[in-house]
Amino acid sequence: MNEKQIQTLIEQLAKFDFVHAKIKIDEFELDLDRDQLAAQSQPEDAQIQTINSPMIGIFHTNEHPIQVGSVITPKTVVGQIESMKLFNDISASMTGKVEAVLCEDGQAVDYAQPLFRVILGAAE
Amino acid sequence: MFKKILIANRGEIACRIIRACQRLNITTVAVYSTADKEALFVKQADETYCIGPAAAKDSYLNRETILMAGIIANVDAIHPGYGFLAEDSLFAQMCAQCDITWLGPSAKLISLMGNKSAARKFAAGRGIAIIPGTFVLNDVTQAKVAANKIGYPLLIKASQGGGGKGIRQADDEKQLLSQLVIAKQEAEFAFDNSAIYLEKVLADIRHIEVQVIGDQAGTIQILGDRDCTLQHRRQKVVEESPASFITEAQRRELTQTVHQLLDHVGYQGLGTVEFLFSQDRFYFLEMNTRLQVEHGVTETTTGLDIVLLQLQLAANEGKLPDCVPMSDGVAIECRLQLTGTAKINQLTSFSFPDSMRVDTGYQQGDYIPPYYDALLAKMIISADTRTAAIAKMSKALAEVEIDGVPNNLSQLEAVVSSNWFLSNEFSVTTLDARKKANESTTN
Incomplete structure (x- = not known):
């Protein structure tokens, strides 16, 4: 296969909705991976959102801290913010799976500072 | 000296306080709302904390949130600056409870002077002339009787108001009765307190104020006087230092009156005592227990950095001037204000000539958040005489470049180049009357 034929083949393949393709024509072998498509379609509606601090204060984790992989629902208490000696529960306000923990126990956080990164809808 | 100070304010006054702190090697902490994330004062501070959303009640007026930032x-x-929590006695108390020095007078004095009717009573009790009127009114009958005695026209004022806010005028009894109801409702809504009182409308009023500062022992010194007569709807537009039309004898009278008001009351920090001057007499109007917007004109003529002095005195390291500082020439300040909102409100051009001292919280390219006050910049000029200062200001204003936001620059230019301003013959209502009559502000 010459360069022009390969080019034509790739153009034709682009019309199909695939993530991985393996083509073998005689001696010629072509492996194609389309990561971008894969990432888009992986878990359905995998939107990423953050749970932000509702106020400035000191972040405290739960007795059993929320970790990467923890499944949360809107009412899940993901931690507490201590402000002027008052402890305020932080509700998740979303359903999903925790992808990253962005703050540590005892850390000072600003208003609206991201505390957890969540893959939405991953719980179902 | 203090090592670290939190500035519970925003914009130009936060920048101003940061500047004084830097001169004293004090670390500065800015607190800001999400709307001020890119603001100049946030960039200038050593440490910054986002304390809440754009709405002031959830950020700059939220005592707990600001204190939490202070604790962290x-x-x-x-330092509370002006506006927001600057005259909030509860916040002053809370700071003390958290072992944080409040840069201002005691909570007790803030409360006393914040209650305008109580302040009138206090001043009268010290033998100072107050504007003819009443203290807090109990009912309509009392208001009618008092109004007939004082005479119309008169003003209905909210006791927790001040600074030209919470005021309604009544020209006769019919208006008094209808306005009383509205005034009480407005006061309740705006100040959480429906207490109101009456004051006579004086003729040809000039607004004169005296800058004071008290050390930790409560000894006060006067730092000069200002003429803030030029107002638009009871808000100051142009300020001067010193008040150039009063005589030296009248100035001595003012000095004596202020001492009569504040000696031995334990006043600490900066403050301004405001008077109305009418028919050759001074009447106590109110006292602001904080740093004032127009303090820059006093600094320009006295050569003092009064914020720096305030910090030094609060740290028990400074010394009060031995006498009232001499005024060197005349300083004039024009307030450059936002007069409306454009679609985008971005300062596409924003520059000033070197001849001006400019206090601002903005830079070219900044977006003006719509949530806070309308002040864009304070432009200050000084010269040997008032006439020379006016000429210099007029020339400098022509060199100011501002674009992208609706503003009052052309109005300021018209005022400064007018004959009535030059002749120093105007009252607090002159600008309003001219605008109302649709006359040009010139001539």
Whole structure:
């Protein structure tokens, strides 16, 4: 296969909705991976959102801290913010799976500072 | 000296306080709302904390949130600037409870002077002339009787108001009765307190104020006087230092009156005593227990950095001037204000000539958040005489470049180049009357 034929083949393949393709024509072998498509379609509606601090204060984790992989629902208490000696529960306000923990126990956080990164809808 | 100070304010006054702190090697902490994330004062501060959303009640007026930032940052003191929590006695108390020095007078004095009717009673009790009127009114009958005695026209004022806010005028009894109801409702809504009182409308009023500062022992010194007569709807537009039309004898009278008001009351920090001057007499109007917007004109003529002096005195390291500082020439300040909102409100051009001292919280390219006050910049000029200062201001204003936001620059230019301003013959209502009559502000 010459360069022009390969080019034509790739153009034709682009019309199909695939993530991985393996083509073998005689001696010629072509492996194609389309990561971008894969990432888009992986878990359905995998939107990423953050749970932000509702106020400035000191972040405290739960007795059993929320970790990467923890499944949360809107009412899940993901931690507490201590402000002027008052402890305020932080509700998740979303359903999903925790992808990253962005703050540590005892850390000072600003208003609206991201505390957890969540893959939405991953719980179902 | 303090090591770290939190500035519980925003914009130009936060920048101004940061500047004084830097001169004293004090670490500065800015607190800001999400709307001020890119603001100049946030960039200038050593440490910054986002304390809440754009709405002031959830950020700059939220006492707990600001104190929490102070505790996290481990600050020694809080400077409230002006506006927001600057005259909030509860906040002053809370700072003390958190072992943070409040840069201002005691909560007790803030409360006393914040209650305008109580302040009138206090001043009268010290033998100072107050504007003819009443203290807090109990009912309509009392208001009618008092109004007939004082005479119309008169003003209905909210006791927790001040600064030209919460005021309604009544020209006769019919208006008094209808306005009383509205005034009480407005006061309740705006100040959480429906207490109101009456004051006579004086003729040809000039607004004169005296800058004071008290050390930790409560000894006060006067730092000069200002003429803030030029107002638009009871808000100051152009300010001067000193008040150039009063005589030296009248100035001595003012000095004596202010001492009569504040000696031995334990006043600490900066403050301004405001008077109305009518028919050759001074009447106590109110006292602001904080740093004032127009303090820059006093600094320009006295050569003092009064914020720096305030910090030094609060740290028990400074010394009060031995006498009232001499005024060197005349300083004039024009307030450059936002007069409306454009679609985008971005300062596409924003520059000033070197001849001006400019206090601003903005830079070219900044977006003006719509949530706060309308002040864009304070432009200050000084010269040997008032006439020379006016000429210099007029020339400098022509060199100011501002674009992208609706503003009052052309109005300021018209005022400064007018004959009535030059001749120093105007009252607090002159600008309003001219605008109302649709006359040009010139001539």
